[in-house]
Amino acid sequence: MRRILALAAMPLMIISAPAMAQDADEEESVGPIEIDAEIGFNTDYRFRGISLSGKDPEVTAEISISHESGLYAGVWASNVAIEDGADDLELDLYAGYAADVGGASLDVGAVYYLYPGNGDYNYVELLASVGFEAGPATITFGAAYAPSQGNIGGQDNTYVYVSGDLPVGDGPLSVHGTFGIEDGAFGDSKKDWLFGVTYDLGGGLSATVDYVDTSRAFTPLGDATVVGRLAFAF
Numbered sequence: 001m002r003r004i005l006a007l008a009a010m011p012l013m014i015i016s017a018p019a020m021a022q023d024a025d026e027e028e029s030v031g032p033i034e035i036d037a038e039i040g041f042n043t044d045y046r047f048r049g050i051s052l053s054g055k056d057p058e059v060t061a062e063i064s065i066s067h068e069s070g071l072y073a074g075v076w077a078s079n080v081a082i083e084d085g086a087d088d089l090e091l092d093l094y095a096g097y098a099a100d101v102g103g104a105s106l107d108v109g110a111v112y113y114l115y116p117g118n119g120d121y122n123y124v125e126l127l128a129s130v131g132f133e134a135g136p137a138t139i140t141f142g143a144a145y146a147p148s149q150g151n152i153g154g155q156d157n158t159y160v161y162v163s164g165d166l167p168v169g170d171g172p173l174s175v176h177g178t179f180g181i182e183d184g185a186f187g188d189s190k191k192d193w194l195f196g197v198t199y200d201l202g203g204g205l206s207a208t209v210d211y212v213d214t215s216r217a218f219t220p221l222g223d224a225t226v227v228g229r230l231a232f233a234f
Helices: 002-006
Strands: 028-032 033-042 058-067 073-081 085-101 104-114 123-134 139-145 157-167 173-184 185-202 205-212 226-234
Touching: none
Parallel strands: none
Antiparallel strands: 028 033, 033 058, 033 226, 058 073, 073 085, 085 104, 104 123, 123 139, 139 157, 157 173, 173 185, 185 205, 205 226
16 A cells, blocks of 8 residues: 555555555456555655655565455555664555546545554554546546544644656656655655656566655655665566
8 A cells, every 4th residue: 555655655555555556567357356466675665755664675565455346455564664773564454445437537545554563653544546647647636634543643644645657658668756745743744755767577577766855854764865666566
């Protein structure tokens, strides 16, 4: 799920999802059911511009199931460093509904960010996005809202973003970007942005390079950086 929002963000949770949901090249169909899975390696885990892995590499795994009605659910896992730089686990449990309405692609859902062994960090977030085609490009407007919860300081949090993806001709290369604004428990009008390229290597394998930055380096974990990703969808 974080695929859309982590590097952007739910990857595009999303991504989204989430991401919430992040974009297998190959799918296994069982009647009206589709099952997707992906594993990935990132040089850093950037979530809305901030490193959640202590600037260390990240390994991810995801499996999702969707129905032809538009309903979907899945789980996304990653290593994180949330306490004194120690290696911990993040599990994102998500579910939602996606549908095409007219010329728009709608997606609404929710994600539960779960940190086994560190339950004080668990919280729930609601997600919604709408995507449009503009020539060969896809443009998505989205929002994430975390209601007031004890684990996020009794405050709510809002994140709004716009993202775009554009294939380069008919080849395997595409360019993408995201700009987001966050306010509330996790940010005070914090802005983040991402620009990158993805190369489809075939056989479910893809490589991505992103430039990620934030409007204010209130923490060294938000410094500008380049993140590389290698993913395999099956």
